[in-house]
Amino acid sequence: MLKHNLQLKLSQKLSPQQIQLMKLIQLPTQAFEQRLQEELVENPALESGKEDTVDIDDFSDNTNDDYDDYDNEHIDADDINIDEYLSNDETPDYKYQANNYSDDDEDKSMPFVAGVTFHQDLINQLNTFILDDDERDIAEFIVGSIDDMGYIRRSIQDMVDDMAFTQGIYTDEATVERILKNVVQELDPAGVASRDLQECLILQLKHKTPTDAVSLALDIIENQFDAFSKKHYDKLLQKFDVSKEQLRKAIDEIEKLNPKPGGAYSGNQKPIEHVVPDFTIRIVDGELELLLNGRNAPELHVSKDYQEMLQSYKDTNEKSSAQKDAVQFIKQKLDSAKWFIDAIKQRQETLFVTMNAIMHYQEEYFLEGDETKLKPMILKDIADMVGLDISTVSRVANSKYVDTPYGTKLIKEFFSEAMKNADGDDVSTLEIKKILQNVIEEEDKRKPLPDDKLAEILKEKGYPIARRTVAKYREQLDIPVARLRKKI
Template sequence: MLKQNLQFKLSQKLSPQQIQLMKLIQLPTQAFEQRLMEEMNENPALEGGTVEDEEKFEKDEFDNNEDDYNNEDYDNEDYSSDDINIDEYISSDDTPDYKTQTSNYSDDDEDRETPFAAPVSFHQDLINQLNTFILTDDQRDIAEFLVGSIDDMGYIRRSIQDIVDDMAFTQGIYTDEKTVEKILHIVHELEPSGVGARDLQECLLLQLKHKTPTESVELSIKIIEDQFDAFTKKHYEKLLQKFNVTKEQLKKAIEEIEKLNPKPGGSFTGANKVTEHVVPDFAIRIIDDELELTLNGRNAPELHVSKDYQDMMKTYKDSKDKSNAQRDAVQFIKQKLDSAKWFIDAIKQRQETLYVTMNAIMHFQQEYFLDGDETKLKPMILKDIADMIGLDISTVSRVANSKYVDTPYGTKLLKEFFSEAMVNDQGEEVSTIEIKKILEQVIAEEDKSKPLPDDQLADLLKERGYPIARRTVAKYREQLDIPVARMRKKM
């Protein structure tokens, strides 16, 4: 039997403007500038400040605070698309001629181009080195295939049999394992030393064999060849008995091994990477024992709605001519004006959101920002800041997750100031950041010949007033990227 029911349901949906605003809030300074340029290129009704204003921002990009949010507004008149004549205001070209003309160059000026460096890739560098070897065509094909099998860290992660089969199926090169092994020895002669190794042990051996033979180097080779497992597990007593050497001799041999590069390809690829610079979104300064917060001026651009577009709308309103084409054109202009005004309002809201959020964080962690001692960081979660400024937790998260602040103690990521709370033996809440800092100090002060296991570290922390479990110590140690006790052992 069919039945009809009437049901009321209340649901919340984000408008496209709200979604765009959240994305703007999440953007750090550099990404925000790129988004701003894209919007200005797409919307001719949105214009930036004067040349003098731009020079001012370049001179002092942090010379903005909460009072600098006054952008030029335009008359928010509800323009109508009726009774409009646009013939004399619409050009057949989207870009006016005056914007594309230049008068500061003569006909005989040279058209100079800036040269760009074209770095050689890691694999191309290895191929170039192969050209210095006398090889037959078949040997060169195999050698180039082997070089192509090397990953960015400098290793060949495949067996010789797999390589032989792959060359036969994909390249039509028919050979055997013995021949490939022979050509692999040639690849092992390439720089950087250790490239083309199939595992860490072979990589270290190749590098050691390229060194000038000394007593320490020869002992290092024996250790890697015969007792690699004992070495990786730092069973130094076993190594002393096996090779019948003194502690000083073993220490020098281990120092030789520690100088080696376990990722020979990484040093090459890393040299060609573009250095990424962090642009602080905020700056905190201490003036007369008081904290002063400033928002990076690049986050507060001078924007206004095009006066030309506003004049067109007013003129169109007074016109008596009518046509469908004119109405469509006016509707387009009105859409661009509305979009420009919304974007300016969104920028202002973004600035205010960033400032009030960072201001709340600064006052919450005032002791740290005045002193710089990380042990003075208070437990702070997103909800604490959200409650202080009356914003949603997700909004605070977007601000904290990708923004940096320039402090007297270095440039910090905002999310580093957030931490959970734990109770010490005095019943006081302390930040997990403080406990991690104490843990780092305890490990730094330990006897490296007998590193402390996690249970002993937990006991030491309890003695200092931080009663936490062994598994919690292990978790914090891993978060600090500190290895287990056995791997911290030194001679």
């Protein structure tokens, strides 16, 4: 049975400009520069630099509406008011000169040298072995199965089957195992092509100069790996009948080994991420000063050529269909350029006011550098201060860095929940984590403190938190349990 009913529904949709603006706000400095270059390439009406410009604020008041509807509405060229796009004023209203932008003359290009890759280096080393064609093919296939950390994460049987199906290499497990142990695992760095951590450590110990400590270390890894990994030192002392000093020397030899041999290869390192601070905070005469990275304040203007095109169209008595189409294209690009420049200005204002609010909220920390001075702060606190949406503040905080007198910090690290201390005052969870970290650093490593004891110490210091909360904070600080912090 069919029914007809009338329903009134109110919905809110973001315009394309709003979506693009949010994306611009989220971009850190380097990504913003890349997005800027893309826009300069895509929109010929947009130019950078200090050349003579048109007054973009003289554009039509209905620019944004027209830009929204380009894909759906045909604009008659005769309806375009050309004078709205022409101006004799050589000085643009849009300026970025202000005392809250830092001069930034950093080289925007970072040259690099392409070296030999980790896997290519292993292939090259195979040339030092006498191998027939089949053995060489198998060895190269094994090398190709090694991951970036230097491990083989698949079984011998899987490699045998894969070689047969994909390479047409027919062999058996015994042959692959032999080439793996006698050839591939003899390559540098020591420990490469291991199937697990235990085998990796054994291979590295076998490559070391034999000493009593190395021999004991090898015996421990081969026969008591589980006890060693769980740091059951008393069991090791009893099993091998050695002194604490002898065991300590053996453990020192093990701790010198590299659990990720592939990661140590210089040619295998991923490019270092260069963090460009989006803000700088300075202390001038005891007062905080906030600067926005100058690379976030590009000088943009509308192309002079486009102004001249419109002038030519205006002066032409007989306007062809092609000219009218060209004017429609020009208007679209001019509107797009105006919106982009306005969006950049709004991005800059949003970044600055948000960071300025964060700076003043955490003023005590930025003046002293003591992390225990960080106040509890959530996104809503800053959103209420600056009158922005919480999601906007989140976009500013999540991917931006600030250069402070105490190092470059990720802005989102300044946010934390509040907890009550023994006096009933709100304290930041960051403060509690810092104190927890200090307690663990000062503990006796021969008798590390379990979580319940850590909870008692924090309670004595005025922070009554449960043992499970201590465990959560410890894990967030990437600190292992007491058993794994033990040293002999």
